[in-house]
Each structure stands twice: as C-alpha cells, then as structure tokens.
Amino acid sequence: MSVPDIPLEDRRFLFITGKGGVGKTSFAAALAYAMAQRGKRVLVAMCGAHERLSGMVGAPPIDHEISKIGDGIWATRIDPTRAMEEYGELVIKVKTLARAVFDNKYTTTFFRAVPGLHDWAMLGKAWYHTTETLDDGRPRFDLVIFDAPSTGHGLDMLRVPKVILDIVPPGVLRRDAEAAWALFKDPVRSGVVVVSLPEELPTTESVELVTALRDELELPVVKLVVNAVQHPLFSAEEHAAFAARPALLEVLQDDAVDAGERALSVAARRAAREQLQAACIARLEAAVGLPATRLPFLLEGAGTPEGTATLAAAL
Numbered sequence: 001m002s003v004p005d006i007p008l009e010d011r012r013f014l015f016i017t018g019k020g021g022v023g024k025t026s027f028a029a030a031l032a033y034a035m036a037q038r039g040k041r042v043l044v045a046m047c048g049a050h051e052r053l054s055g056m057v058g059a060p061p062i063d064h065e066i067s068k069i070g071d072g073i074w075a076t077r078i079d080p081t082r083a084m085e086e087y088g089e090l091v092i093k094v095k096t097l098a099r100a101v102f103d104n105k106y107t108t109t110f111f112r113a114v115p116g117l118h119d120w121a122m123l124g125k126a127w128y129h130t131t132e133t134l135d136d137g138r139p140r141f142d143l144v145i146f147d148a149p150s151t152g153h154g155l156d157m158l159r160v161p162k163v164i165l166d167i168v169p170p171g172v173l174r175r176d177a178e179a180a181w182a183l184f185k186d187p188v189r190s191g192v193v194v195v196s197l198p199e200e201l202p203t204t205e206s207v208e209l210v211t212a213l214r215d216e217l218e219l220p221v222v223k224l225v226v227n228a229v230q231h232p233l234f235s236a237e238e239h240a241a242f243a244a245r246p247a248l249l250e251v252l253q254d255d256a257v258d259a260g261e262r263a264l265s266v267a268a269r270r271a272a273r274e275q276l277q278a279a280c281i282a283r284l285e286a287a288v289g290l291p292a293t294r295l296p297f298l299l300e301g302a303g304t305p306e307g308t309a310t311l312a313a314a315l
C-alpha cells in the first residue's frame with residue numbers, strides 16, 4: 001500500500017504502537033508537544049492502568065476525564081469500564097436507562113459475548129474524540145494521538161472494528177465501527193506509527209508488526225520511529241580500524257590491563273554498538289520501505305519535561 005507523503009500534523013488520528021517499553025509514550029508526548037508548538041490542538045488518549053505521561057510533561061496525574069496538560073495539549077487515560085458506560089449512554093441516549101441496561105446481567109452477558117468489546121470501547125472512545133466539534137464548528141481536537149497497547153494487544157485492538165463489521169447487525173454500534181474503520185484505513189487522515197529500538201529483537205518484532213498491519217488489517221503504516229539512537233562518534237575509517245582488531249572487544253576492564261588498551265576497548269565496544277544500531281535501522285527501513293525517524297538516546301532518560309522537549313526538538 002502506498003502512503004501519501006503527508007506530514008503527521010495534517011492528520012486527524014494516529015495509532016502509536018510497538019513492542020513494550022520501546023518509548024511509545026515518550027514519543028506520543030514529544031509528538032504532542034511538537035504539534036502543539038505548530039499551533040495544533042492535540043489530544044493524547046492512553047489506555048492502561050498506569051500512566052507515565054503526566055511526569056513526562058510535568059502535569060498532575062491524568063485520569064478518565066479529559067484534562068488540559070499544556071498549551072494546546074489535552075490528555076485522557078481511558079478507563080475501559082467507564083468507556084463502556086459512556087458508550088452505552090451514547091447509544092441509548094438516556095443516562096439512567098443506560099445505567100439500568102448496563103447493570104442488567106443479561107446485557108452484561110451479551111456485551112461479554114462480543115469479542116473485544118472492552119477494547120472497542122477504548123479505541124472507539126479515542127475515535128469519537130476526532131468527531132467532536134467546538135461551537136464554531138471547528139474540530140475540538142485537530143489531532144488525536146492514541147498511545148495504544150504494545151504489539152500483540154495493539155493488533156488485537158485493531159482487529160475489533162472488523163469483527164464488529166462482520167458479526168454485529170446494523171445499528172449504532174455498527175455505524176460507529178464503520179465510521180472509525182473508514183478513518184483508520186484512510187492514509188490521508190489517519191495512520192499507524194510503529195515505534196522501535198535499534199536492537200535485533202525489537203527490529204524483528206517491528207517488521208512482523210508492520211507486515212500484520214499491512215497484510216492482515218490493510219491499515220496504512222505512516223511512520224517508523226527508532227527511539228534511543230546513540231549519536232555516532234566514529235568515522236568509517238575508525239570503524240574499519242576497530243573491525244580489524246576484534247580482540248579489543250574481549251579486553252577485560254580490570255587493573256591488570258594497560259589503561260590505554262582498556263580505553264581503546266571501551267571505544268571498540270561503542271563502535272560495535274553503533275554498527276549494530278546502523279544495521280538494525282537499515283534492516284527495518286529496507287523491510288518496511290519507509291525512512292525511520294531517529295530519536296536520540298537521552299542519558300538522563302525521557303521521563304521528564306526536559307526529556308520530552310529534547311525529543312520534540314528532534315521531530
């Protein structure tokens with residue numbers, strides 16, 4: 001599938017996924033920050049019981065209610081049970097009736113029977129925020145960034161709208177799933193962003209993830225992000241010189257070894273790490289057919305407002 005070359009800030013919905021711990025939330029925070037600086041109104045919607053975003057932007061803890069966490073940035077941590085209730089209210093229109101229906105054990109059983117309905121409540125809620133408008137008719141948010149679960153669960157979540165289209169009879173649930181799916185498949189207005197690390201396993205997993213997203217779900221993968229990239233220190237000649245002395249990688253770091261040799265060995269290890277990193281990024285880009293956006297490795301970590309600002313500057 002060819003994806004039009006449209007900047008991320010001109011899209012309405014981005015689904016951020018990737019292996020656990022690769023930096024999805026750090027990237028989502030940095031992207032929101034960068035987009036807000038370009039004048040966009042951005043909502044970051046997250047799932048999961050724990051959130052690290054508030055620390056990354058220096059805001060109070062984020063819960064289910066949408067809160068403003070910076071200039072042009074809002075956030076919500078979507079709670080699946082509350083999302084289901086709200087969805088029931090939307091479908092049924094009357095709050096008390098919705099409560100009664102959702103308390104009813106038969107409806108609860110029915111909802112359990114629809115596979116992944118909790119996932120859909122979260123994804124559907126994130127999608128719903130793309131449809132909201134302000135009094136003057138402008139969208140409430142220019143861009144919704146969905147900080148999705150990692151690889152396996154992220155894929156399962158994206159499978160749900162299709163399941164609903166396959167098994168649920170016409171009605172509100174189906175109508176919304178159709179509208180959401182149409183947005184997710186639209187390579188102009190939406191897209192999936194895959195975040196990875198410049199290491200062997202995350203690279204392999206990212207290639208598999210992109211394949212599943214494209215071949216099985218037929219969704220547009222609009223960006224690859226390789227996070228925590230070490231700034232290259234050595235020239236091609238220096239790499240060649242290190243490669244000619246592989247024994248340097250075996251030098252022990254103890255007092256018995258000459259200090260100069262120890263320092264050279266540390267440099268050789270760093271050079272080897274840079275080579276591995278470059279090879280992983282090249283493998284990912286070749287397999288996926290997209291250039292990777294590189295985010296720098298931050299010695300002090302990415303969990304602070306300063307870290308977020310540094311990553312945002314790299315976008």
Ligand SMILES: Nc1ncnc2c1ncn2[C@@H]1O[C@H](COP(=O)(O)OP(=O)(O)OP(=O)(O)O)[C@@H](O)[C@H]1O
Pocket residue numbers: 019020021022023024025026027052150227228229295296297298299300301302303
């Ligand atoms: N560029 C970076 N440099 C250094 N540390 C980083 C960088 N990006 C992320 N980290 C650190 O890696 C850890 C994981 O980052 P983050 O929470 O963004 O990952 P995640 O993919 O959202 O994880 P999860 O799958 O648990 O949601 C955090 O401690 C974060 O500070």
Ligand SMILES: [Mg+2]
Pocket residue numbers: 024025026147
């Ligand atoms: Mg996260």
